[in-house]
Amino acid sequence: MSKMEVYTSDSSDTDSREQKTLDYGRMNLTEITLEDDLHAKKALKTHKDFETLLLNHNRLRLLPSALIKFTNLKVLDLSSNCLTQLPEAICNLSLVTLIAKNNNLTNKSLPKTFVMRNSVLKELNLSGNQLTHFPEQVVELKQLRYFYAGANKINAISKDIWKMQSLQVLSLGGNLITDVPEAVGRLSQLQALVLCDNLIENLPTSIAHLDSLKSLLLHKNRLRHLPKDIIALKNLTELSLRDNPLVVRFVQDIALKPPTLMEVAARVVKCTGIPYGPGIVPRTVSDYLQSANCCVNPKCKGVFFDNRVEHIKFVDFCGKYRVPLLQYLCSSKCIEPEPERPQTSGSASGYMMRKVLLG
Incomplete structure (x- = not known):
């Protein structure tokens, strides 16, 4: 056998x-x-x-x-x-x-x-x-x-x-x-x-x-x-x-909840350069102000704390793909329009995006 x-x-x-x-x-x-x-x-x-x-x-x-x-x-x-x-x-x-x-x-x-x-x-x-x-x-x-x-x-x-x-x-x-x-x-x-x-x-x-x-x-x-x-x-x-x-999730995913009064005030302090520190504000407030995140939009000087706008942006990847990456913005007004892509590469780009996202 x-x-x-x-x-x-x-x-x-x-x-x-x-x-x-x-x-x-x-x-x-x-x-x-x-x-x-x-x-x-x-x-x-x-x-x-x-x-x-x-x-x-x-x-x-x-x-x-x-x-x-x-x-x-x-x-x-x-x-x-x-x-x-x-x-x-x-x-x-x-x-x-x-x-x-x-x-x-x-x-x-x-x-x-x-x-x-x-x-x-x-x-x-x-x-x-x-x-x-x-x-x-x-x-x-x-x-x-x-x-x-x-x-x-x-x-x-x-x-x-x-x-x-x-x-x-x-x-x-x-x-x-x-x-x-x-x-x-x-x-x-x-x-x-x-x-x-x-x-x-x-x-x-x-x-x-x-x-x-x-x-x-x-x-x-x-x-x-x-x-x-x-x-x-x-x-x-x-x-x-x-x-x-x-x-x-190709469309904008924007949280509509308004920021707290604490965040609104803190944004004003950071954006206008109002001085703060020990002896001016409590330590907890100072620490909160120090935790500010800058908006990723290079044209915006704004900041955010807890309240932020989430935005999906397609990014060229290795010259082969366009993939969705998450951005954190301070405001929906900071969303930049997607630049138009050349017509000559549109067909190939569309195919590659479909390959990445849909298999």
Whole structure:
């Protein structure tokens, strides 16, 4: 019943890989039948000759003990089984790639460490499991390049994620994440950040520090605006924002509540330069006056405190997109009209905006 690789005399790279691959994929195996086959000497050469072991799409609930005999194993694919546990023994392997997506793994199912013997794990896929929080042991994988944990129930990203300085792809779509920590902005090698289909309402300004970022997927969240700092992402070539509240918020969103008398008076003091300080006004009033925010309209010298006007303005982004960013203004009169765009680029611009906002 064994499904062995085909040996040939050809010396090409493809044949070489085939000779080092043991493929048990899609054979409807249980751990018992697999264990028997792995132990059968007639089915194998020597375990150390194999670098890739494919066990995907079977009925495995546990991993066979014979797995530890594969001392030179680099790639292990366990996807689409019924696994409820990844044993500590898996760390005795020399894996570079571990794929365990679409199983029944929980946080308690994972080994205490993913640091592999005589090897550096570079790709880890835990998508489609039952994880409820970001696995902290992953943070210790400082050489990890690709981490996939989408379609779980993770509600937060580790604040220590900045330690993963080699990370190039971070895929956490389809979780229950509500907040993105500032620490994400310290992943200097990150090229793809997948946060779609979560519950995220705000992005940290540190996102602008991801100089290598090329793909940012944020669709199906609760974003009402983007931080203006996002404009700094000059290498971004893919941006997805569809199915967020900001997509339907193209019109001005102006709060009609009048400012308090305290704010009106404070605005007059700040705008007219009336002196204030210790001995002139109480300390609480002085502190309030010091908390004034300047209007973002460069033509306006006004300030605001608690009462402000929120305005969505479309901004050119990397020369490719036009995205809506939130402005805080002191008055609705400070809203500047959108400049007319050249007719020659209108068609392309419209297409790119639709791509960003609607997918």
